[in-house]
Amino acid sequence: MRKLYVGITNDEWFYNLRDISPEVVNFWTPGAKKFKALCKGEWFLFKLHAPQNHIVGGGKFDFFSVMSLENAWKKYSIQNGVYALQDLTSKVRxxxxxxxxxxxxxxxxxxxxxxxxxxxxxxxxxPPADWSRCIVRGKTYAIDSESGNYIFENFIKGMNRLA
Known part of the structure; x- marks a missing residue:
């Protein structure tokens, strides 16, 4: 079963990364809870917080790891969606x-x-009609489900228009 995940993100994280358009990003989480929703190569999509509340992009899941703030900054720098280690530390705090x-x-x-x-x-x-306002982190969808297909088709359509 192919899946995709829709993760809720901070608007600032999204806009900072969109401005530099990197091919690799660190979608960091403030805790070290393991992310097990996807297999390598499956789509992880970004949804902005309300009131914007739209799915706006995504990337292919590569791997999950736990890192210190300092190491995450050294390894990914602005690919963390912030411009300085101090900003990353403030956001996590x-x-x-x-x-x-x-x-x-x-x-x-x-x-x-x-x-x-x-x-x-x-x-x-x-997001699809079954997206609950109570979702805090994100939600996994099977691509062959009605909602998963709606998300995947709209994402692919937008991606193809970029080409």
């Missing part, structure tokens, strides 16, 4: 506000994505 901003061993989850595509705004599309 803000997302960990429920733990008082503690950096819990100074590690983050790193979801490495390759062949990244940033759709033109005209090709952004809304």
């Amino acid at each position: 803000a997302y960990r506000k429920n733990t008082g901003g503690d950096l819990e061993g100074n590690t983050i989850g790193c979801i490495l994505l390759k062949d990244v595509i940033f759709l033109a705004e005209r090709d952004w599309f809304l």
Whole structure:
């Protein structure tokens, strides 16, 4: 079964990366919880937070690892979606506000994505009808499901218009 994952992302992360258009990005998570939703080569798509609430791009999942903030910055620098280690540290601390901003061993989850595509705004599309407003991190879809097919077809259509 082929799958895709729609991950919710920070608008600033998306716009910073879209501006430089790298082929590889680190979709970092503030915790080190293992990401097991996809196999290598499956699509990981980006959905902006409400009120924008559109699927706007994506990349092919390569691998997941846990890294220190410093190592993630050294390895991926601006491919983390920020312009300095201090910015990355501040963002992680803000997302960990429920733990008082503690950096819990100074590690983050790193979801490495390759062949990244940033759709033109005209090709952004809304998530499917079964997308719940309660989703915090993201959701996996089988491509052959109704919702998965809707997402995949719209993404491919937007990707083809970029070519």
